[in-house]
Amino acid sequence: MENTTEKTLGAAEPAELTEPIDSTETAELTETAKSMDMLKLMEQRHSVRRYSDKAIEPEKVQLLQAKIDWINAETGLVFKLFTEEPEAFKANKPSYGSFKGCRNYFALGGRKGDDEKVGYYGELLVLLAQELGLNTCWVALTFEKSVVKKVFEDGVILFDVIALGYGEDGGVPHRSKAPEKLSNVTEDSPEWFKRGVEAAALAPTAINQQKFFLELKDGGVKAKAFIGPCYKTDLGIVKYHFEMGAGREIKWL
């Protein structure tokens, strides 16, 4: 997707350069260093469903709100941040992923067909939250939809929410399919593609289904999604992870 500069996480502006950098090798080193930081962040992220009483600090709320304002202005999506609002997670459906103590969340609204875009920009918020020391969990089903839905104007679809806050713990890593099952990666693949696939494998997907396949082809990447719950949103999430892990702009085929 376009506009990669803005979506890197609160990244500092590059320091003033005394010499122009024109060597490919230097550019590749910078690319690798940035993506290694992102991979670390992704390794630390897990879905968290039990939250402590600790409130999110106002500075962090402000940062998250600023990013949401930017997303909404750039993409036409309708994302909202709720803090200290306990109603959406009050009544839990016990069958899948019950939540405890969640009073903060992102509500992800958009128009028909925005599923993938919601995934892409929602995951940007997830990783920004992780960078701020907060925990998250994507939620399509196990929340009170009627509570959240009413804040959106007619025509806006509520796709998902993302639970947010300080977790009782940091969650646990999900079981993952092997990189070869998720992509056509081989030993000889370029490093950026290997890192991208590694990042994609760390992406959250609905019921951990990982129903995607990434194919390196003609210098670009074809991302296929296979039908399953929320599979289009999953694909957006996976593409965001892939781009951040690869550390470069991707030609999506």
Ligand SMILES: Cc1cc2nc3c(=O)[nH]c(=O)nc-3n(C[C@H](O)[C@H](O)[C@H](O)COP(=O)(O)O)c2cc1C
């Ligand atoms: C689009 C989407 C919808 C999800 N919906 C729910 C949900 O309704 N309830 C829930 O408890 N977890 C939900 N999850 C969380 C997944 O179960 C979780 O991401 C997956 O098991 C992988 O675990 P991880 O996030 O810890 O890596 C959802 C995840 C995604 C990406």
